[in-house]
Amino acid sequence: MAKDADQEFVEYVVKAVVEHPDKVSTKRTVDEMGVLIELTVDAEDMGQIIGKEGRTAKSLRTLLRVLGAKNNARVNLKIVEPEGSTHVRKDEIKEEVKEEIKDEDPTELPEVK
Numbered sequence: 001m002a003k004d005a006d007q008e009f010v011e012y013v014v015k016a017v018v019e020h021p022d023k024v025s026t027k028r029t030v031d032e033m034g035v036l037i038e039l040t041v042d043a044e045d046m047g048q049i050i051g052k053e054g055r056t057a058k059s060l061r062t063l064l065r066v067l068g069a070k071n072n073a074r075v076n077l078k079i080v081e082p083e084g085s086t087h088v089r090k091d092e093i094k095e096e097v098k099e100e101i102k103d104e105d106p107t108e109l110p111e112v113k
Contacts, residue, residue: 004028006067006075010037013060018045034074037064043082050079 007028015021020042027038041049050057061077068075 004035005071006035006064006073007037009067010039010060010064010077013063014039014041014049017048017056018042019048020045034076035068036076036078038078038080040080040082046079046082 007026011024011026015024018024018041023040023042023045025040027040029036029038039049048056049060051059057077057079064075064077
C-alpha cells in the first residue's frame with residue numbers, strides 16, 4: 001500500500017527527531033471528518049515529539065494543516081500513548097482530586113506538623 005504525502009511527511013519529520021526511528025509508525029484513516037494520522041513512537045521518544053509545553057506537536061499539526069489545505073483536506077494528528085506510559089492525563093488527576101475531596105470529613109481539621 002502506497003503512503004500518502006501527509007503520512008510520509010509525518011514519518012520523515014518524526015524519524016529525524018527521535019532516538020528510535022525504527023519504532024516510528026503511522027496509520028492513516030479517512031472519514032467524514034477528514035484525515036486522521038495516528039503516530040506511534042517509542043515511549044522514550046514521547047518527550048521529544050511533544051516538546052516543551054507541546055510546542056513540537058503543535059508545530060507538526062500546524063504544518064499538517066498547511067499540507068492538508070494544499071490538498072483540500074482536513075488533516076489531524078493523534079499521538080498514541082505507548083503501553084506502560086507513566087504520563088497522567090489532566091482528567092485523571094481531576095477524578096483523583098474529586099475522590100479525595102469526597103472522602104474527606106469537612107468537620108475534621110488537617111493535621112499540623
